[in-house]
Structure formats: C-alpha cells, structure tokens
Amino acid sequence: MSGSPTPEAPWLVADVGGTNARFGLVTRPGGRPEKIVVLAVAEFDGLPQAVDAYLGDHAGGVRAAAASLAIAGPVAGDRYRLTNAGWSGSVSALGIPHVELLNDFEALALALPHLEGGDLASLGGPAPAPDMVKAVLGPGTGLGVAGLVPARYGWVPVPGEGGHVTAPAVTDLEYEIVRALRADGMAFVDAEHLLSGPGLTRLRHGLALVNGTPVAPLPASEIVARVDDSLCARTVDVFCGLLGSFAANVALTLGARGGIYLGGGIVPRIADRIRASDFRRRFEANLVLSGYLTGIATSAIVAEQPALTGAAAWLAQRTDPSPAATAHRARPGSPEAHPFHAQQARSATT
Numbered sequence: 001m002s003g004s005p006t007p008e009a010p011w012l013v014a015d016v017g018g019t020n021a022r023f024g025l026v027t028r029p030g031g032r033p034e035k036i037v038v039l040a041v042a043e044f045d046g047l048p049q050a051v052d053a054y055l056g057d058h059a060g061g062v063r064a065a066a067a068s069l070a071i072a073g074p075v076a077g078d079r080y081r082l083t084n085a086g087w088s089g090s091v092s093a094l095g096i097p098h099v100e101l102l103n104d105f106e107a108l109a110l111a112l113p114h115l116e117g118g119d120l121a122s123l124g125g126p127a128p129a130p131d132m133v134k135a136v137l138g139p140g141t142g143l144g145v146a147g148l149v150p151a152r153y154g155w156v157p158v159p160g161e162g163g164h165v166t167a168p169a170v171t172d173l174e175y176e177i178v179r180a181l182r183a184d185g186m187a188f189v190d191a192e193h194l195l196s197g198p199g200l201t202r203l204r205h206g207l208a209l210v211n212g213t214p215v216a217p218l219p220a221s222e223i224v225a226r227v228d229d230s231l232c233a234r235t236v237d238v239f240c241g242l243l244g245s246f247a248a249n250v251a252l253t254l255g256a257r258g259g260i261y262l263g264g265g266i267v268p269r270i271a272d273r274i275r276a277s278d279f280r281r282r283f284e285a286n287l288v289l290s291g292y293l294t295g296i297a298t299s300a301i302v303a304e305q306p307a308l309t310g311a312a313a314w315l316a317q318r319t320d321p322s323p324a325a326t327a328h329r330a331r332p333g334s335p336e337a338h339p340f341h342a343q344q345a346r347s348a349t350t
Contacts, residue, residue: 005065006027012069013033020039022036033308033309046089048089067096067315068311068315070104070307070311071102102314105138106146107310108144108263109148112259113134114309115261120300121271123280123298125280129257132257137263141265142163142192143195147254147256167194168245174242181205195239200236205217207235224236236273244280251283259296260283267301
C-alpha cells in the first residue's frame with residue numbers, strides 16, 4: 001500500500017475490545033487520531049455495522065481510504081474474532097480498500113515508545129529504558145499481553161495470548177481461592193479469570209467462599225469503588241498481588257528490561273492502590289533474578305486511547321515499503337523513529 005491520508009480520504013483507526021469499540025480518523029500525514037468516538041459493542045450486530053455507524057453518524061459520512069483495526073482477540077489474514085464478544089468475520093465486509101488487522105495489545109505495544117510525561121504513572125522501579133525490549137499487559141474485559149522489540153529500523157511488535165496462562169497464585173490464600181473456584185465449578189483457572197474486570201468479581205466470590213460467607217456478585221466498578229467494604233478492599237489487595245507476580249512472569253519471559261507497562265481499563269482507576277499494595281514487592285520477589293527485576297520499570301498507562309496511536313503507527317509503517325525509505329528509517333528511541341515522522345518497516349506478522 002502507498003499513499004497518505006487526507007480529509008477527503010482519511011485513514012480509519014480502531015481499538016475494538018469486548019465492551020467498547022473506539023474509532024478515530026487520521027486526516028493528514030503525521031497526524032494524530034481525531035474525531036474519536038467510543039461505541040458500545042453490545043449495541044451492534046458486528047464490526048461492519050459499528051464502522052458504518054461511526055463513519056455515517058460521527059464522521060460526516062466520509063469514506064475511509066484505508067483502515068487499521070486493533071482487535072481484542074486473535075487475527076489471521078483478513079479474519080478476526082473478539083475473544084470476549086460475538087463479533088467475528090472478514091474485514092472484506094467493511095468495503096474499505098485497504099485494511100490492516102492487528103491484536104489490540106499489539107497496537108498498544110506500538111504506542112509505547114511515544115508515551116511520556118503525563119501519559120504514564122510510575123508503579124515502582126527506575127525510569128523506563130528507551131531502547132530495550134518492552135512489554136505491555138492490561139486487565140480489562142480480558143487480560144492482554146504483548147511485547148515490543150527494538151530492531152535496526154524501528155520496533156517489532158510481538159502479539160500473543162499470554163493472558164490465558166496459568167493463574168499466578170503464590171500465597172496460601174491465593175491457592176485457597178483457586179481451589180475454591182475450582183470446587184465451585186471452574187475446571188481450570190487461568191490468569192485472565194482473576195486479572196480482569198470479570199476476574200475481580202470472581203476473586204471476590206472466591207474470597208467469600210474461602211471465608212465461608214457467600215455473597216451476591218458485584219461488578220468490577222463497584223468492587224473498586226467500595227473502599228470501605230472489607231471484602232471489596234481485600235479483593236483489590238489480592239488482585240494487586242497477583243498482578244505483580246503476573247507482570248514479573250511477563251518481564252522474565254520476554255526479557256522486558258525496557259519496562260513493563262500496564263494498560264487496560266482497571267489499572268488507571270486504582271493506580272494509587274497498586275502503589276500502596278504488594279504489587280512491586282511481588283514483582284521483584286524472585287529467588288534467582290530479583291536483582292534483574294528490580295532494574296525494570298513498572299508504569300501505568302494513563303493516556304487516553306493509546307491503542308489508536310499504535311494502530312495509526314501500524315498503518316503508517318505500511319504505506320511506503322520501498323528500500324529507499326527503509327534505508328533512511330531511524331533507530332528505536334530516536335526522534336525520527338516516531339511512527340508519524342518515519343515510515344518503519346514491518347518486521348513481523350501476526
């Protein structure tokens with residue numbers, strides 16, 4: 001693909017999760033996503049209907065020349081499937097000339113080198129290292145994980161389904177919760193079952209089972225809001241400890257010495273509680289490699305809609321695949337390596 005976005009023929013960028021679909025337009029080379037709108041996934045039968053609604057009702061009926069869509073679930077070729085919602089199909093149904101598909105956390109990973117200042121809140125450790133492997137994870141509707149690897153001319157995103165590894169139980173209480181949930185009907189408890197919005201509800205239920213005092217379920221929003229409720233407060237404490245161990249597992253697996261970044265919908269709302277919790281101690285608690293982990297930054301992503309920036313970067317680096325353009329691309333961490341200032345070569349496939 002070649003060509004640049006214009007107001008008459010913009011690029012459509014999207015971050016499609018299990019609960020919300022976020023859309024925006026890029027209308028000029030080097031431009032940031034604009035006209036950002038969040039639509040509820042449950043209100044539409046599928047992605048084509050949501051795209052039509054966005055372009056028709058919120059973008060003046062403009063026709064997109066190209067699109068870059070970050071999907072919360074596996075993608076293969078032109079096909080996608082949301083892990084935690086019913087949308088699936090082929091992007092050919094969108095009627096857009098050129099469409100790039102990527103995992104939503106792959107898009108979030110691509111945004112990492114461009115987050116700074118007020119975009120991030122430290123959760124412990126040193127400042128992020130600019131030119132080393134990074135990783136992003138985030139509890140929301142599900143639990144996403146992706147890596148970002150520096151290459152000679154830019155960054156290579158590494159998508160995956162790391163949220164579905166085994167639950168990172170470490171303490172006696174956490175093991176008791178997992179056993180109680182399994183006895184209650186969950187044949188297998190993975191990390192996402194505990195480290196997500198629905199995971200907070202399960203954690204609270206598991207704690208109640210361990211305490212022998214079953215309670216009516218509460219959504220994650222109420223659990224984090226009820227700071228004076230002892231069961232809810234304890235649930236958030238356990239959540240933070242599990243999150244620390246899980247983040248350490250990701251850091252060790254990917255060698256993410258450039259920093260661990262926490263995104264998703266939950267972390268920004270409880271960043272202060274994460275800092276005051278066992279999160280960082282659990283992150284560094286490794287018998288052999290504690291020193292390695294101590295040197296890795298942990299940061300909360302508090303920027304609005306960062307995955308749209310990553311989706312735009314993905315499309316930008318696909319617009320000019322010529323060897324001449326590649327020869328002038330910048331190394332990671334330099335100002336020229338910004339996806340809106342240099343067209344980076346795509347070095348990996350999803």
